[in-house]
Amino acid sequence: MAECSFDQLLFALRVSVEAANDGLRRRRGLHYEHDLAGNEALHVDIPRGPRDDATLDPVVIPMSWFRDPRLPQVTELSVAFDCRLRYERVRGAADALIIDMNPPPPRWFRRCPLHRMVIRFRAADAWRADVSLDGRPVVVSHAGAS
Structure with a gap:
């Protein structure tokens, strides 16, 4: 995508970050379903005493106990690029x-001015775009955003 409208770019970036977040949640759910099915467990034999010939007690630890109970999520997407x-x-x-x-095409006497655009989406802001152009904030209407 070398040339597009501003609205299309914002929409595509927002859809991408929301899809990445949903993908993480789906993957996390699949891991839990797989672990709860009991297919994988850690089998360990623990000795009852300090002697070398002590009897061993088998212990089975479900793999789900090793998983972090929190859900991972994408918290921010930031894109910076030069553009006209x-x-x-x-x-x-x-x-x-x-x-x-x-x-820009090479010019001998003059250069086409390039602008530095930075677009940020944060989960805390309900994925609303925070846009800056050459370091100055740009006000973006969020009336049509869902």
Whole structure:
């Protein structure tokens, strides 16, 4: 994706981070289901005393006891890149802000200005985008976000 609209980029990043979070939860659930089925356990023989010929007591420890009971989750996604920005008119619709991530063509006398864009999504903010352009915050309308 070298060129896309700003809205498409934000939507794609948000869908990706939510899918990664759901994937972690599904994988964690599958691990617990597998462990609770009793398919894997650690079998250990523990001696009753300090002597070498002491009788051994078998102990079976389910693998689920070794798992952290907390659920892992993605807490933040941060993306930073250099880009050029331009507006594009769309007939019958609102203007679209286009982000061009292609490297600029070499120019002899002048350079095309590149902007540094940083986009952050945090779980604590309900996956709302926090965007900054050249170190300055950009206000993004979240009216259509779900």
